[in-house]
Amino acid sequence: MSLALHLSADALADLRALDTPLQEQILDELEHLLSAPESIPASLPEWGIIHAFAREVGGELYLVAMTLHLGATGELLTVLGVRLLPA
């Protein structure tokens, strides 16, 4: 079964607020999730998922937390929000 991914308009707005290298890192991570769905945290039906990862950009370490929702059939992953802070 193939997995599709959508970013909500709110998640896209979250990305717009970030610098380009950070946007690239986050979209790359989403591509990774699509190619390796086993790395998506398990979720309960009708609950969101948190996927967090760290990236070093421009010599600074960042923690990225994405709020995701995996549809009931497991075929569509929706990005609800992206949050990022220097660690």
Added chain:
Amino acid sequence: MHTLELLPNLPELTVEESQRWVSAALAEAHALRQHDGRLYPLNGDAKQMATANGLHAAWQRWADDAEDLLTRIGEHQAQRESHKELRLAIGYARCLNQLPAEEALRRHRSVNSGEAAAFSIQEARRELGLTPLG
């Protein structure tokens, strides 16, 4: 980490003492992360939302205490690997604080109702003016 209130009354911590406090803080963060799956209920159930809000609040209390601990330990010890792990966990907690459960539910409903557009990764790259892949 309720015993953290002791720290201001103790003499400067040794490296070993600091390490034990950091380990204790990380253990609590790991315990909280067991419940990550209950941070964002998306069906509007009030009881589930109360559970989620309780978890969000617990993470913020933990992050406040962990930041106090890092301040107490001081920069001279803060480069250790476990301290980096603690800083990342604090970042995680603060990220949760920036996206409350009610906001995630609002966003989910907005997507499900079709009132807001959704974007593929390629469409998102175009919207952001990034170079398309492939």
